[in-house]
Amino acid sequence: MRAGLRAILSTDDAIEVVDEAANGAQAVQRAVHHRPDVVLMDVRMPHLDGIAATRRITTAVPHARILVLTTFEDEEYIFGALNAGASGFLLKRTRPEQLIAAIHTIADGDSLLSPSVTRKVIQRMIDAPRRDPSAGHRLATLTQREREVLEQVARGLSNAEIARTLGVEESTVKTHMKRVLAKLDLRDRVQAVILAYETALVRPGQ
Structure with missing residues (x-):
């Protein structure tokens, strides 16, 4: 999956992949070292899950924007990631061109959620504001x-x-x-x- 993402991102000259990590603990360590503008974060990872890693990165590298990219759209993951400081939440079935556009959106300071995730957020507000x-x-x-x-x-x-x-x-x-x-x-x-x-x-x- 990481190799595929690197290949996709390499097609955009404005994006530089500075590093990658195999687990949440590595993600925190390397984000602190490189201080990237955007971090693509998975949710389920060994040693430290993506939500905990997101919380640590946003604390240690405040300018870093976290874009969660995952297979799972459980409410626990969605709201956990957003509460931890993630600026975006996309599903791995997102098309390559949409992913690249999302990274630019996040880097520009905006936030972005996949349509199905947006519906869940709105429904949560309706059900339990x-x-x-x-x-x-x-x-x-x-x-x-x-x-x-x-x-x-x-x-x-x-x-x-x-x-x-x-x-x-x-x-x-x-x-x-x-x-x-x-x-x-x-x-x-x-x-x-x-x-x-x-x-x-x-x-x-x-």
Whole structure:
């Protein structure tokens, strides 16, 4: 599997594979050594599973973005990975061109979930929405336009779609989103979406 991934990624001149690992413990060690921009992470691995490895890497290498690539789409793995700090979750049946596009998306600071995983996340929000009373105070630090951008992100719109909806440049949307993440002390768009639901800024079904 690793040999196949390396072959796929080698077709994109913008991607450099700096190393690979056979287990979670190696993944942490080599990520700390190389400090990569993106880590492709499996879930089931010997010595240290992918969720624990993700948590350790995001702590030790804060700028590293984790893209989980796995055969399994169990809710335990999905939410475990996202809570550990993963910025993306894709299934191994993802087409090569989609994988390469996903890596660029993650590297650019966005988040990405496969469609089936997105459905599970939304359904979890519908079935058991959590409420974080303290999070509402954090939203008060946002400007009106920043709240609008966060709302659109929580509804699943891309930066380009948000730009068209709000009638602004895509670069402006990216700037607003960076400020939202900074003000709310969030790692990425996945955490921003979760917060938007927890604070009822956006409600399931809207």
